[in-house]
Amino acid sequence: MSGLAALLLRGVNVGGVTVRSAPLRACLESIEGVEQAATVLASGNAVVRTGLDPEPLRVAAEAAVERDLGAHVPLVVQTLAQVDDLVATLPYALDDERTHAYVTLAQTEGGLDPWVRLAVELDQExxxxxxxxxxxxxxVGRSLDTPFARAQGRGRLPGSTGETAPITTRNARTLARLQATADKLG
Structure with a gap:
């Protein structure tokens, strides 16, 4: 049985890692178990129709992107139901003229724990x-220069020498765009 999943590639089209939409879509559609793919924006977001569970899909997609596009890009996979839940439970407005809402995602439970501690430390809402x-x-206008946002952009905790679990952050409006793209895939 097929389902829809969102793939969120980390650090795409920033810092010299360029992944264009059409080659990404073709790469994802080449994965055994992926029936259809659609890209969202030019920032490493895609929705796929697949019979694969999230973890095997993540592993296959990371390998395919490295093989076909020459980029080692960690990614996070969310089922469409998970994306729907995130948007439904988001306590912040998707469109606010003063603030932007972001969602940071980890592939594994516990992967966000150090980030939650940092948010508390920095008094980050x-x-x-x-x-x-x-x-x-x-x-608005400070998404790259607040202490928490800077740490998010680097993908590692301040002062950290070890690796943390892979994370990726998206503007909450992007999650709504993923839902709209999933609706088009049906």
Whole structure:
């Protein structure tokens, strides 16, 4: 039985890692078990129709992107039901003229725990949406320069020398765009 899943590639089209939409779509459609793919925006977001569970899909997609596009890109996979739950439970407005809402996602439970601790340390407004999703806000125009946003952009905790679990962050409006794209795939 097929289902829909969102693939969120980390660090695509920033910092010299360029992945174009058409080659990404073709790459994802080449994965055994993926029936159809659609890209969302030019920032490494895709929705696929697949019979694969999230973890095997993540592993296959990371390998395919490296093989076909020459980029080692960690990614997070969410089922469409998970994306729907995130948008439904988001306590922040999708469109606010003063603040933007973001959602940071980890592939594994516990992967966000250090980020939650950092948010508390920095007095960053945040809400834990699930064991693998953290919502937070940032003033418009400051999405790259607040302490929490800078740490998110680097993908590692300040002062950290070890690796943390792979995470990726999306503007909450992007999650709504993923839902709209999933609706088109039907």
């Amino acid at each position: 945040h809400t834990r949406l699930s064991p693998t999703a953290l919502a937070w806000t940032c003033p």
